[in-house]
Amino acid sequence: MRIGLAGTGRIGAFHARTLAGLDSVDSLVLFDVVPEAARAAADAVGGTVAPSIEALLASDLDGFVITTGTHTHAELIRAGLAAGIPTFCEKPVAGDVASSVELANLAADTDVPVHIGFQRRFDAGYRRLRDAVQGGELGWIHSVRAATHDQSPPPAAYIPTSGGLFRDCSVHDFDILRFVTGREVVSVYGVGANKGERFFTEGGDVDTAAAVLTLDDGTLAMVSATRYNGAGHDVRMEVHGSAGAMSVGLDDSYAFTSAEAGVQFPPGPRHWSFMERFLPAYQVELGAFVDVAAGRIPSPCTVADGLAAARIAEACSISREQDRPVELSEIPGLP
Numbered sequence: 001m002r003i004g005l006a007g008t009g010r011i012g013a014f015h016a017r018t019l020a021g022l023d024s025v026d027s028l029v030l031f032d033v034v035p036e037a038a039r040a041a042a043d044a045v046g047g048t049v050a051p052s053i054e055a056l057l058a059s060d061l062d063g064f065v066i067t068t069g070t071h072t073h074a075e076l077i078r079a080g081l082a083a084g085i086p087t088f089c090e091k092p093v094a095g096d097v098a099s100s101v102e103l104a105n106l107a108a109d110t111d112v113p114v115h116i117g118f119q120r121r122f123d124a125g126y127r128r129l130r131d132a133v134q135g136g137e138l139g140w141i142h143s144v145r146a147a148t149h150d151q152s153p154p155p156a157a158y159i160p161t162s163g164g165l166f167r168d169c170s171v172h173d174f175d176i177l178r179f180v181t182g183r184e185v186v187s188v189y190g191v192g193a194n195k196g197e198r199f200f201t202e203g204g205d206v207d208t209a210a211a212v213l214t215l216d217d218g219t220l221a222m223v224s225a226t227r228y229n230g231a232g233h234d235v236r237m238e239v240h241g242s243a244g245a246m247s248v249g250l251d252d253s254y255a256f257t258s259a260e261a262g263v264q265f266p267p268g269p270r271h272w273s274f275m276e277r278f279l280p281a282y283q284v285e286l287g288a289f290v291d292v293a294a295g296r297i298p299s300p301c302t303v304a305d306g307l308a309a310a311r312i313a314e315a316c317s318i319s320r321e322q323d324r325p326v327e328l329s330e331i332p333g334l335p
């Protein structure tokens with residue numbers, strides 16, 4: 001198969017390497033608005049460079065992968081759909097909810113599949129947790145705790161186009177919360193703080209945030225995110241039920257030191273980046289996209305799923321900014 005990829009930055013160059021390693025991918029064509037970035041990524045994987053997005057989309061592709069900055073996702077998904085090419089787009093769907101709603105409607109009106117990149121859906125731990133929750137192994141669920149604690153901030157230039165911490169980072173927790181529980185969020189209360197570098201405040205963002213979410217069956221979820229976790233890259237989800245509790249991320253790499261005397265757990269080594277933590281999940285995810293592009297499976301994470309996570313992130317962002325609880329019914333794009 002021939003795959004085209006737009007945006008060869010942090011995650012794009014990484015995805016290009018993963019795609020190049022898949023048996024069914026024969027050739028890769030890359031494009032970036034910074035030609036040197038595309039050239040470097042292409043050289044690293046034995047791919048070719050397209051001179052423009054139009055040339056990329058016209059190069060007889062079987063699949064189109066979008067790994068550009070968030071603010072460009074909407075126009076590129078539209079371009080992929082217009083060209084009739086099965087499209088993978090990194091999370092989030094778009095920079096704002098209105099565009100996500102428009103894209104969800106557009107995707108629903110076409111047979112061209114779109115796969116949104118929430119890689120936790122392909123992580124073995126989250127899948128085991130989902131089976132336990134939805135199979136009743138934990139009894140009835142009363143609470144969930146989810147954390148995405150990055151070890152260090154992305155470059156300052158990334159922040160103004162990221163959408164903010166809830167839309168950029170916690171959106172992973174919002175998607176996987178729906179995936180694991182099979183429930184929808186009905187209301188949220190979000191807060192945030194910035195004790196780190198000034199570029200967060202200057203970009204209208206925070207470096208640390210937390211939210212309490214109520215699900216449609218009354219389950220409570222507590223979600224936290226930070227850009228400054230000196231202990232390492234710490235991504236976890238704990239689900240607590242009447243018959244048991246189970247955690248994703250509670251393994252030897254757990255980015256914690258126990259305060260209890262004599263406890264040696266966890267032995268390490270820790271993870272220091274999302275790429276390291278989720279390498280196997282990204283590989284399975286892009287393998288699944290190749291299956292989507294070949295028509296073997298439907299999209300495992302649709303634009304409608306991306307919209308659902310975006311609406312929760314929007315509600316949390318409004319809650320933080322306006323210092324009040326927000327009902328999901330206030331956010332446009334109800335299914």
Ligand SMILES: NC(=O)c1ccc[n+]([C@@H]2O[C@H](COP(=O)([O-])OP(=O)(O)OC[C@H]3O[C@@H](n4cnc5c(N)ncnc54)[C@H](O)[C@@H]3O)[C@@H](O)[C@H]2O)c1
Nearest residue numbers: 007008009010011012032033034067068069070072090091
């Ligand atoms: N799923 C995950 O775990 C994960 C992790 C990191 C980033 N992301 C998402 O991936 C996207 C990219 O993030 P990043 O950290 O790689 O950003 P980045 O800034 O490092 O890279 C973006 C690249 O896109 C290029 N670009 C911008 N506009 C373009 C356009 N119109 N056409 C072609 N190229 C264009 C830029 O020149 C840059 O090279 C973001 O939407 C982010 O949310 C997802």
